[in-house]
Amino acid sequence: MKKIFFTAFFFSLILTSIANNFTESDRLRGHWSLERFAYKVHFYDLAFELFPDEKRISGQNTIHFTLTEETEKIQLDLVPEINITNIFWEETGLHFERNERAVFVLLPENMQLNKRYKITVFFEGQPPEAINPPWQGGLVWSEDKYENPWIGVAVQSDGASMWWPVKDHFNEKADSVRISCTLPDSLDCISNGQFLKKQQLENNRKRFEWLISYPVVPYNVTFYAGKYHFFTDEFNSVNNKKVDLNYYVLPHNSELAQKYFKQVAFTLDCFEQFFGPYPFPRDGYKLVEAPYAGMEHQSGIAYGNQFKKGYLGYDLTGSNLELDYIIVHETAHEWWGNFITAKDIADIWIHEALATYAEILYVECYFSEEAVKKFLQQKRQGIRNDRPIRGTPGYFDKGSQDMYTKGAMIIHTLRSAIDNDSIFFEIFNSLTDKFAYGHIDTDSFIGTINQTTQNDWSDFFDFYIHGTKLPVLEFKKTSRRRNVTIQYRWSNENAKLNFPVKVKLDGKNYAFIQPTDNWQEIKITRAEFKEFKVDTNNFLIELNKRN
Template sequence: MRFFFLLLFLLVTQTNFAQVLSHKNGVYTRADSLRGSLRPERTNYDVLKYNLYVKVDIDNKFISGVNKISFRTVNNLKKMQLDLFENMQIDSIKYRGKNLKYTREFNAVFITFEESIQKNKEHTIDFYFSGKPIVANNPPWDGGFIFTKDQNGKDWVSVAVQGTGASLWYPNKDHLSDEPDEVEIHVAAPNGLMNVSNGRFLGKEKIDDNYTVWNWKVTNPINNYNIILNIGDYVNFSDQYKDLDLDYYVLSYNLEKAKKSFKEVIPMMDCFYDKIGPYPFPEDSYKLVETPFLGMEHQSAVAYGNFYTKGYMGRDLSATGVGLKWDYIIIHESGHEWFGNSITAKDIADMWIHESFTSYTEAIYIECRWGLEDALTYLNGTKQTMVTNHSSIIGDYGVNSEGSGDMYFKGANMINTLRFIINDDEKWWNILKKFTTQFKHTTTDTSNVIQFFEKETGIELTAFFNEYLRYAQIPKLQFKKESNQIYYRWQANQNNFNMPVDLVTNNQNTRIYPNNTWQKLSKKIAKKDFEINLKKFYITTNLAEIK
């Protein structure tokens, strides 16, 4: 049984956690810096809009199109960096009807204007491109296009590029810190198939005997990797939650399965609206779109490929049974609409802001449906099956490197611990809703998140977050016994670590306030009469070793 869960863990850590890019042992290349860093060629302008036209030649696995990129200059701009993978062809880059000069270095494209564009000006360039984009071998865990067939032998196409980068298939400013304020997506797909992209459907137009253009528009800020196309034999059905339009696009032969399975969206929305606030993109609607890969948080067009089963492809990641009560992909990927899509990290090194909070939404949903004890059971189970504590959750900044996969479930248990440090559920849920409201549609970083929670809780939390995010090992609550007196302290990486924790005595919680120095435990509490509430506090301890 232990071997089974080890095997499950190895499988999931290879597959469940994004497409990059964990630590590279501190060794980075020029290509990493070009992708991950912010230089004047990127910071001197702000992207306002992408107007993306793409034609997909499925038979030849070839795409062509243009991205009309509108931007505002932040400073005078002579040279700008955009990004497009080096295997893709640049057909031309036009500005005011003239071709612009450019150079390429790895996946970066440096464009030079004849004269500097002055500060605070708005302009548009037309970036024409074509080529055979990288095809993913194992989507969504390595990035690329997916060209496959459905069960009826009809073409089914999608793309998944989180971490790998949206510049794998279309030109853009490929950095988390800058999101276009709006996007139009126009996809020419073979006649007889439908394309589903982000936002609202604007209509379709048959352009010749072979292709129809499907038009979509996003009116909210959106990250590059969330911009998507899905081409297949789709059918659509709809629902409503309050004033939020719910649309579902599934393969034609899965319609009845989907109608049953996607009923879970309504209780999910009930829960999330109550606990973390309203859906952040109502103008663009909420959609689930069946995809030929497991899932991805594509904003307002969430990718779904969990086979209409409970759990994670029919498995329980927590090994407790609780994970089989609900559809992991619906809940997790939809949770990203709040954490990751609405609240976005400025640098991929801070990807924990996406994944830790989103993984915690799984427990929030469980608590709404089946109660706190099941939620704690699930979280506690993931500590055993899903967390390694081998390297830090935060990655290296400026080189496109995220931290370890522990950002998911170690991060979720960290957030759960914070809840019980606060020890006031009404305050906790209000803080989470204020977080999603105050940071809505923004990019942020670890420092700003910590400052927010310190302000809202009135508690110094820098040492707490640093301990869990910047070090591999979790804190250890040490005990020792001298002359029938029990002492306790924290063994932690942070010298000023002083997190409170609850002891359970006679089914009652007794709060203690350890720090890095030895303190006496009240003589009223005998060692045999207490245990540590490890479901609520993610720590280790030597308590069992004390005689």
């Protein structure tokens, strides 16, 4: 009984310590609280008007939902910079309270469980401007080279509530969203999904309507405003469905874009080989030129890479390959991030690890083995090991930017340790079958890998994603008469590491060893021995040679 008491007490101290590292704002943004899980959103009907000269937005969002749990209030989210003027249920005004971003809406007493309702939120104000999009987000109020307004949204790291009232949590996907955008008639408004209609209005205004017909997480809902040229292409998916490829670029880039975007079909073709059919065929695939580098908005990807290979012309591959980072990386997010979405921003490392590993698979599709090797080396050089790549769930806490490079190298190390591509790529099939259009977290991600491979990789992932060190393979060589003995072990304390790595002793062929935290040894004749070479290109580990 005392043991149970002290265990519970110690656990409570850990939770208190974690909570003390975060603010009330972090909790309000990150907790999957009763006020959030008590209702399921089915449909957002978002209508807004843009005033570029004032950097202002006004509009309304009608939220169709089912009440699933008993609650007196529900939580929406919207930054304090934007006012909420009214919230209506039918013709009844609802009382609401605001606490930083959180908007708590008091529900009528006669609302019933498992019944559909709708409320409409009216809002207006000046959304925060993005400081460094897409990394520090908000609205991007820019101009094209002819000084026409050019506006975009970049809010993945900051939340959809930067510009519209919404249930702003990764763990909620509306089944569908209609976007109605009104703006000066000299401009176009492009959004996710299917184009529905365009309507000329009074006072030199114009309205565009779009429909996202698949489940979508709020930060992926977007718009682009500017003067655009539209052209289209078509992609034949592996499931024999035709996917519309829709492109919106600034008019002076039209001729260049029509040639340059031919690579999109190659990208989709490569990824369908590994990940299955493009997941949003009804809504099509869209690249929209944006006033910032890029973002994976579902079926409406922001493209701002200036039609240059690499990242804004900077080579990321080590081989100067013809690879547009934004097209390849953001297209991969259509599967990893949009089709399958993290339950909490703490688990967004799954999105970025898999999308970054997709870049490596793209190089495998179209370039040489040597190019793949150099690309892996480049990824490894970018790892900082400054913080864990997984954040703390429940507090809107992201992990380190290492989630890209280190995350991809973790996935590649897993592939190398499995040493069977049929099994490794079956992991992707298992994930897309199990979590299609839904949510995933770290535990379910690892659980699916364990189930698919029939092996337990829990300690492997726990070490890599929650720590800031790499596994250290410690070894020492002794020579006696005609034999060479290599002793080896994992030297990380309390790491519980137990996965194989490849080594070479004869200078010819790699073979597996299975290190643990205990010393093991292998022997080879002096005549056969060349050197103890560890495959650090394919395994994300460090070496420590002892004398």
